[in-house]
Amino acid sequence: MVDELNKQLNDGLLEKRRELAENLLGAIEWETDTTGYCECPNIESHSTANGRRDCRVTVDGAPTIYCLHAHCQKRMEELSQELRKHIFAGEGRKRKRSEQPESEDLDFGAPIEPWGEPVDGQELLDDIIRVFSQHIVMPNFAYVAVGIWNLWTYGFEAFTVAPILQITSPERQCGKSLLMEILEALVHRPLLVCGVSAAALFRAIEAYRPTVLVDEFDSTDAELKEAIRQVLNSGFKKTGKVLRCVGENHNLKTFTTFAPKAIAGIGDLPDTVASRSIRIALSRKLQNETVESFRHFDGTEIRRKCVRWWKDNLDKLKNARPDFPVELKGDRERDGWEPLLAIADLCGDWGGYARQAAVALSKTDSTESLSAALLRDIRSAFRFDEQLTTEELLARLHGIVESPWPTLCDGKPIHAHRLAKMLARYAIAPGNIGAKRRKGYSAEWFEDAFSRYLPTEDQT
Ligand SMILES: [Zn+2]
DSSP: OHHHHHHHIIIIIHHHHHHHHHHHHSOEEESSSSEEEEOOTTGGGOOSOOOTTSEEEEOSSSOEEEESSGGGHHHHHHHHHHHHHHHHHHHHHHHHHHSOSSOOOOOOOSOOOOOSSOOOHHHHHHHHHHHHHHHOOOOHHHHHHHHHHHHHTTSGGGSSBOOOEEEEOSSSSSSHHHHHHHHHHHSSSEEEGGGSOHHHHHHHHHHHOOEEEEOSGGGSOHHHHHHHHHHHHHTTBTTOEEEEEETTTTEEEEEEOOSOEEEESOSOOOHHHHTTSEEEEOOOOOTTOOOOOOTTOOOHHHHHHHHHHHHHHHHHHHTOOOOOOTTOOOHHHHHHHHHHHHHHHTSTTHHHHHHHHHHHHHHSOTTOOHHHHHHHHHHHHTTTOSEEEHHHHHHHHHTOTTSSGGGTBTTBOOOHHHHHHHHHTTTOOOEEETTTTEEEEEGGGGHHHHHHHSOSOOOO
């Protein structure tokens, strides 16, 4: 089914997508098959001069419209949703017509033929990780985690837990869809769920144990969203099942939900699941970071090698008891990383890198949201001052290396509007400060938020 979708995409589906985008947005200057620029539909609210490339449209993966101007953010969100609705609705009909309408069977193609000779673990993981690093910009340790997770999908049943790959980003256009696309080319039996019904999802997991890839979870339709939630909540352990009514007589049937899952664009995973997930936080690609186009990539060789590697190492992995880095303290974090560390230990140097990645990625704690990070950094900014003008506060945030603030707004530093918007959720707004009555913030206005949302004074 996935191959079928790809084929259709190449056979003119993209052309149709571009046409639908133009219907919605007017003339678009296409730079590539999937990316173009148009006049911003919200141009009247632009407060600075307009460039020809302010408003960007992409129609592959989850089609998205993005405008550089901060005021347009909300409108762009709505327009993107609308564009997706048009596009996905059209393609849903198309797919159903070309399949048997009564049957929801999924076709994962012929089984993958194992590579002809034994495969070296370190070289295989090198190859997998190289594919990701050539095509997408991620934090370094994310490559390690995603690469090992990818290899894990081929033999996940050797373990008793299935860590979820949770992909987040502070903004749209951070490559979540691209990451999904690469995973789709490399994981075992990929099932991208934007194109299946809830019933098909349960049957597919029961019958095929696919790797479930959920892109744009938040724009999925309600029935499928609920089904995905059930799968995520129950499917972490090998014994995970859901109960559903099937057929005309509404017979009860259990479906196993234990399978690899990667999910992008979700804000509220239940705590118990979130803490056992591997969280990959993508940030916006910087101007000087170039990556190769992924369009003609063929993952067959890597897939065949993954199958062969598992065939030769399955027994070792079933009994593996990897040791954990001391910094990885929580039982749940250890649960989630255990399969990945066990695999990395059979792949040479990657055993060490995997432990570093586990520590680094668990530190950017899944419970810390972007706004909590902002509060924490504002607390440091106020360390020696009672009051700061907006400019002063922004300058301090911009100066924090390895924080999201220098690149938060489309690769540019966080600005006064965005700051005010993010603080509004804590009921904090800029006011007049100092003798000159300049716009700014006073430390005492943050006290309540600091005490509610931040752990007691830390060392950072
Ligand atoms: Zn705009």
